[in-house]
Amino acid sequence: MNEPHLIGFLLNIAGAAALLIWAVRLVRTGVERGFANQLRTWLRHSASNRLLAAGSGLGAAVFLQSSTAVAVLASNFVAKGGLSAATALAILLGADVGSALVSQLLLVRQSFFIPLLLLLGVSLFLRSSNDSLRQVGRILIGLALIFVSLDMIRAATGPMVENPGTLMVMEYLGRDLLTAFVIGAAFAWIVHSSVAAVLLFVTLVGQGILPTTAAAAMILGANLGGACIAYVLTLSAPAAARHMVVGNLVLRGGGALIASVLIAVQPALLSYLGADPARQAINLHLAFNIVIAVLALPFVGSITRMIAAVMTDKSPVGLNLEAASALDPAALSRPSRGLDCAARELLDMGQRIEKMLIAVEPLYDNWNSLEAQAIEEQDRIIKKMHLEVKLYLAKIAQQGLNEELSRRSMDLASISTSLDAASDAISRVMLELTQRMHAQGVSFSPKGREEIGDFADRVLGNVQLALNVMMNQNPAEARELVAAKEKVRRVEQKLQRHHLERLREGLVESIETSNIHQETLRALKQINTSFSMVGYPILAKSGDLLKSRLT
Numbered sequence: 001m002n003e004p005h006l007i008g009f010l011l012n013i014a015g016a017a018a019l020l021i022w023a024v025r026l027v028r029t030g031v032e033r034g035f036a037n038q039l040r041t042w043l044r045h046s047a048s049n050r051l052l053a054a055g056s057g058l059g060a061a062v063f064l065q066s067s068t069a070v071a072v073l074a075s076n077f078v079a080k081g082g083l084s085a086a087t088a089l090a091i092l093l094g095a096d097v098g099s100a101l102v103s104q105l106l107l108v109r110q111s112f113f114i115p116l117l118l119l120l121g122v123s124l125f126l127r128s129s130n131d132s133l134r135q136v137g138r139i140l141i142g143l144a145l146i147f148v149s150l151d152m153i154r155a156a157t158g159p160m161v162e163n164p165g166t167l168m169v170m171e172y173l174g175r176d177l178l179t180a181f182v183i184g185a186a187f188a189w190i191v192h193s194s195v196a197a198v199l200l201f202v203t204l205v206g207q208g209i210l211p212t213t214a215a216a217a218m219i220l221g222a223n224l225g226g227a228c229i230a231y232v233l234t235l236s237a238p239a240a241a242r243h244m245v246v247g248n249l250v251l252r253g254g255g256a257l258i259a260s261v262l263i264a265v266q267p268a269l270l271s272y273l274g275a276d277p278a279r280q281a282i283n284l285h286l287a288f289n290i291v292i293a294v295l296a297l298p299f300v301g302s303i304t305r306m307i308a309a310v311m312t313d314k315s316p317v318g319l320n321l322e323a324a325s326a327l328d329p330a331a332l333s334r335p336s337r338g339l340d341c342a343a344r345e346l347l348d349m350g351q352r353i354e355k356m357l358i359a360v361e362p363l364y365d366n367w368n369s370l371e372a373q374a375i376e377e378q379d380r381i382i383k384k385m386h387l388e389v390k391l392y393l394a395k396i397a398q399q400g401l402n403e404e405l406s407r408r409s410m411d412l413a414s415i416s417t418s419l420d421a422a423s424d425a426i427s428r429v430m431l432e433l434t435q436r437m438h439a440q441g442v443s444f445s446p447k448g449r450e451e452i453g454d455f456a457d458r459v460l461g462n463v464q465l466a467l468n469v470m471m472n473q474n475p476a477e478a479r480e481l482v483a484a485k486e487k488v489r490r491v492e493q494k495l496q497r498h499h500l501e502r503l504r505e506g507l508v509e510s511i512e513t514s515n516i517h518q519e520t521l522r523a524l525k526q527i528n529t530s531f532s533m534v535g536y537p538i539l540a541k542s543g544d545l546l547k548s549r550l551t
Helices: 003-044 050-064 067-079 085-106 113-127 131-162 164-175 177-191 194-206 212-233 239-265 267-273 277-310 335-364 369-397 403-440 446-472 475-504 508-512 514-532 535-542
Strands: none
Touching: 003 050, 003 067, 003 131, 003 194, 003 446, 050 067, 050 085, 050 277, 067 085, 067 212, 067 239, 085 131, 085 194, 085 212, 085 239, 085 277, 113 131, 131 194, 164 177, 164 212, 177 194, 177 212, 177 239, 194 212, 194 277, 212 239, 212 267, 212 277, 239 267, 239 277, 267 277, 335 369, 335 403, 335 446, 335 514, 369 403, 403 514, 403 535, 446 475, 446 514, 446 535, 475 514, 475 535
């Protein structure tokens, strides 16, 4: 292969791989934007038994096309006490199988798939006024682009079959399975998608370029790389929330190493997985994850307990550093930089409120005076931060601001007030309601508690979206945030009606906790409204906002 041809080949294969990575992300983005709340609810309700948990993880990974995304969701649930680490590990084992199943489905080749998916996807995305249908369109477009990228890879790699130099390199990987394993793990880590990595490797082996043993080692390496992604993304999570991620890393990574050794010793084992090399490689990926799930599911409790015993909290003992304020006095003379400092302080306020919201919901079930004191202390800190932000913005205004900076200053002041209101809704409403339940010795009806939990999850998801919008200032995400305000309002009204229906049925638990239930729903709606204010300045600037609503 001469140099001009080599450059053309590298460009084609790189472009096809880039399209594959982007298309997988496009599908995941569509699912997250259109159906994230449904997925969160689905996973939350899977705690009753391990098989249901694994099935929920499998289904969520099929929709998200990513076991990593499922791991992050499950980690959040464990952090807030909604799931045990053992149940979360069962979810993650199922998600690994779901991710492998996605790879199987995406290798189906039908000539009419691409134009059909593009036609339906573009039509739904451009013509539909319903946001969920628009996201369905995004998903269909992403699926079509995955098939296009795989065809591009097949076309680009076709000439390689006849090239002696390429075949020599690939044959070497077939003999050096350790190198192939490391390459597979590294590639999955770099592209942050084990699905994309596996699809690429299977396509190469299907073209006759990559030996079957090398492809098998690279696919097993991609399993290790995929498990490492979730581990790194949850490094900042509480130790309890990381036990299941570490457990999955040990099981999936250790299993991949053992399976690679078996293939190196007995490569004939691959012949039991299919008639042709591509089928053997993709079936290995599915069979490996199924075997890991079947062997580990009965012992998820023991596994997480052992990991909890090994993992220790690495927080410095006796070191209590207060978070430094972002309100730099030296930036007051430079208004633009000073406003940036205020925006950073608001982000810190938002993150503190997020932790308060996570901490307050479990108190409805089990009162904890220490947690309650921590929430009250955070509220006092946020009150102080809110006052300091207002004074800081007033000092910046004394420097003389142009119209753009003046408008930004007012927007930041408005967001600060909204965040303070959200903190009030948690500390002065929800916390007081949990204390009242504890004092009176009452509890929600099972259905009522389920509704409160699901609604709190929906609001928490919007709070986290608002924090993302504060950082990236993305108009598309800001629009999604503001649109979610109306969805939350409709859901809150529906839940209030459901509660009144239970009252008419005479359920004792519903009668005893009626006011607490209704006030909790209203407080959660207020929190959501407060955080949705983050999106309005961005949409006003982009022209996506009328005087009182989205265009």
